[in-house]
Amino acid sequence: MTSSEPNPLPVLLRGGRPLGGPATDLLLDEGAIAAIGADATSRAGAEVIEVVEADGLVILPGLVDLHTHLREPGREDAETVETGTRAAARGGFTAVHAMANTDPVADTAGVVEQVRRLGQEAGYCDVQPVGAVTVGLQGQRLAEMGAMADSAARVRIFSDDGHCVSDAVLMRRALEYVKAFDGVVAQHAQEPRLTEGAQMNEGPLSGMLGMRGWPAVAEEAIIARDALLAAHVGSRLHVCHVSTAGSVELLRWAKGKGWAITAEVTPHHLLLTDELAATYDPVYKVNPPLRSAADVDALRAGLADGTIDAVATDHAPHPREDKECEWAAAAFGMLGLETALSVVHQSMVDTGLLDWAGVADRMSFRPARIGQLATHGRPLAVGEPANLVLYDAAVSEVVRPQDSASLSRNTPYAGRTLPGRVVATYLRGRCSTAVETVPA
Amino acid sequence: MRRHLLSAGDLSREDAVLVLDTAEEMRSLADRPIKKLPALRGRTVVNLFFEDSTRTRISFEAAAKRLSADVINFAAKGSSVSKGESLKDTALTLQAMGADAIVVRHHSSGAPHRLASAQWTHGSVINAGDGTHEHPTQALLDAFTMRRHLGDLEGRRVTIVGDVLHSRVARSNALLLSTLGAEVTLVGPPTLLPVGVASWPVHTSYDLDSSIVKSDAVMMLRVQRERMNESFFPSAREYSRRYGLDTRRMALLPDHTLVLHPGPMNRGMEISADVADSTRSVIVEQVSNGVAVRMAVLYLLLSGSNVPIETPVGES
Structure with a gap:
């Protein structure tokens, strides 16, 4: 399938609940929302169309992920753009930001254009490449960010994710430089000296388990420094995968100053805690590490009050052999695309912290604004692009790794029951989840 | 089992x-x-x-x-x-x-x-x-050795000294000895005691002299000299002065107090040769046990x- 192909028939979504509100009908035609309510119902009667019974399903704008590792080029044994975006569509996403830590690194116009093209060819969701801040993610000199911004990939988010831009001068220059093309630096906040050889959250448990601790201050010190730098040079800063209560406090302080700072949190940091490291099962090994229950509570509160702008998956596929080993030898990272909405459902909606409109804001509207994606994260209104997801909030399912569309199987939720299920995702009016059959 | x-x-x-x-x-x-x-x-x-x-x-x-x-x-x-x-x-x-x-x-x-x-x-x-x-079998043999000399370990005071942060022996001993009812005190420089040690079933102290005077057994941990290159302590000499067991400190011990070491020892670093070879030392017995x-x-x-x-x- 390719994204340029027009949808053969208009689609009538019957009885769905936009943002969890009252049930209504939506007519999708020519890639846009053509009509809503009685108008949609009557127009549908006049035209030959495909009718989808969406009775009681929650309708959300297509989700936007700010942080996805698609692994192509270079690690096609872990994931490809095709398999990763297929998993994204199944998770309700219509746009993902492909992180730059590929091989070769996405630090030139050529690589970002290749990744964008692979996304277009696969057609499951829009792939917006993220460009590297420094050449080869080495933290030595700036990558050609201007060339990536001007390329066909129109890169606006730059990140050395996986590595912190720890050099204060280099970070300052990057923040200044991207102002020329309205870019934003997305920082992986991790002070390298404080985290040498670190394996898990530093706390009572790391001491007991004999694992090198990863202190919260290693993240917080960088966030504080970068907030001050961004304010000083008048630039935008985005903070990747915030994981500690202290980080939330610092963000609240920086935003209170009126500085242009945004932040994301991963689904796993909203649900899982460092207690899981006691299993020594590396499926729970992730960067930044799983933190304490108090941190989880603070992250949820920060996401609820808007201090944290977005949920971003940090979907990080790894081949089996990189997780079937002892903890210290294992790779960092976990899958996230297909379970993100269900995890947010459990941690934020079932707890009363967010309603579905709030979920749409944190998983679609705001991330699209941060990534400057014009056709995503739009309201569910007539004339808007038909990027949306149908979600059954009434069911719950056991996560089975073997059912994943990802090439990898490193989900931390295997065997766990999570609420809700994505029934269908529409990208410009076309169902991007239709080609798979989900085994019972 | x-x-x-x-x-x-x-x-x-x-x-x-x-x-x-x-x-x-x-x-x-x-x-x-x-x-x-x-x-x-x-x-x-x-x-x-x-x-x-x-x-x-x-x-x-x-x-x-x-x-x-x-x-x-x-x-x-x-x-x-x-x-x-x-x-x-x-x-x-x-x-x-x-x-x-x-x-x-x-x-x-x-x-x-x-x-x-x-x-x-x-x-x-x-x-x-x-x-x-x-290192659970090391803890078992340490407990076994102590029990042979001290009897039931319930209420007995055991001081474990040194690089607790990197020591598997210290972790296993802290757990096993508390299970057996002993009162464990971990002593070392703050840099070598793990964050969160307060939640362990033990006491902690930075001062060796005040801890050993009431001990029934003192267990010295091996300290690698390389740790000073990572700034865990300033020098081998300063470590030895503050946390080593030498003849002066041995004189502070009650008469019945045992000295243990899991081996291999750094003689002159965490334990002096005099102490290692003294009659209080059960280090060789630990091996046969x-x-x-x-x-x-x-x-x-x-x-x-x-x-x-x-x-x-x-x-x-």
Whole structure:
């Protein structure tokens, strides 16, 4: 399938609940929302169309992920753009930001254009490449960010994710430089000296388990420094995968100053805690590490009050052999695309912290604004692009790794029951989840 | 008893006392002309060592052989870190060879847990030291040695001194000794006590002199000189002055107080030669008790706790 192909028939979504509100009908035609309510119902009667019974399903704008590792080029044994975006569509996403830590690194116009093209060819969701801040993610000199911004990939988010831009001068220059093309630096906040050889959250448990601790201050010190730098040079800063209560406090302080700072949190940091490291099962090994229950509570509160702008998956596929080993030898990272909405459902909606409109804001509207994606994260209104997801909030399912569309199987939720299920995702009016059959 | 021995914290008080009582019987064998029991005849014990430790390996080897088990020593130099054979493939190989017990020493904390929980092998897994995590048979032999001199450890005061942060011996001892009712105090510079140690079932102190005067046993941990290059302390001399056990400090100890060290010692660093060779020192005895304790562990894990110890070979 390719994204340029027009949808053969208009689609009538019957009885769905936009943002969890009252049930209504939506007519999708020519890639846009053509009509809503009685108008949609009557127009549908006049035209030959495909009718989808969406009775009681929650309708959300297509989700936007700010942080996805698609692994192509270079690690096609872990994931490809095709398999990763297929998993994204199944998770309700219509746009993902492909992180730059590929091989070769996405630090030139050529690589970002290749990744964008692979996304277009696969057609499951829009792939917006993220460009590297420094050449080869080495933290030595700036990558050609201007060339990536001007390329066909129109890169606006730059990140050395996986590595912190720890050099204060280099970070300052990057923040200044991207102002020329309205870019934003997305920082992986991790002070390298404080985290040498670190394996898990530093706390009572790391001491007991004999694992090198990863202190919260290693993240917080960088966030504080970068907030001050961004304010000083008048630039935008985005903070990747915030994981500690202290980080939330610092963000609240920086935003209170009126500085242009945004932040994301991963689904796993909203649900899982460092207690899981006691299993020594590396499926729970992730960067930044799983933190304490108090941190989880603070992250949820920060996401609820808007201090944290977005949920971003940090979907990080790894081949089996990189997780079937002892903890210290294992790779960092976990899958996230297909379970993100269900995890947010459990941690934020079932707890009363967010309603579905709030979920749409944190998983679609705001991330699209941060990534400057014009056709995503739009309201569910007539004339808007038909990027949306149908979600059954009434069911719950056991996560089975073997059912994943990802090439990898490193989900931390295997065997766990999570609420809700994505029934269908529409990208410009076309169902991007239709080609798979989900085994019972 | 459980199927595996991964952490000293897995042992209930009853389990721990059973191991120590069984070790007492095993030890008495050493005084007999024939030191061998037929208990594990036909069973295979593999010593899987990813890290060099001749002392621990020969201790386990002697223990298994005295129980008539077949012993295979497997020195796995590589690991998945160095892109040698993976832990999983090594385990599958040992499983195929019919290992009934795998005694594993590994540089990565938790590697024995992975071996026991990942279903790669059906044998019993015995942790012979994993990274900076635990070394449960060392704690058992330390408790055994202390019990022989002090009697029941309930209410006894044990001070463990030195690099607690990197010590698997300290972790296992803290857990086991608290299970046995002893009062444990960990002493070291603040840089070498783990964050969160306040939640352990122990007391902590930065001052050695005030801690040892009320101790029934003092256990000195090995401190690697390289730690000073990582700024855990300024110099070997300053460490030794503040946390080493020398003749002056030994004079502060009550008459009955024992001195232990898991070995190998850095004489002149954490312990002076005078102290190591003094009459209070039970360091050599720890080594011989190690064999008896490991015999007890192998015996209980492999033949079941209900089977009585059989008569020695040739003595029936």
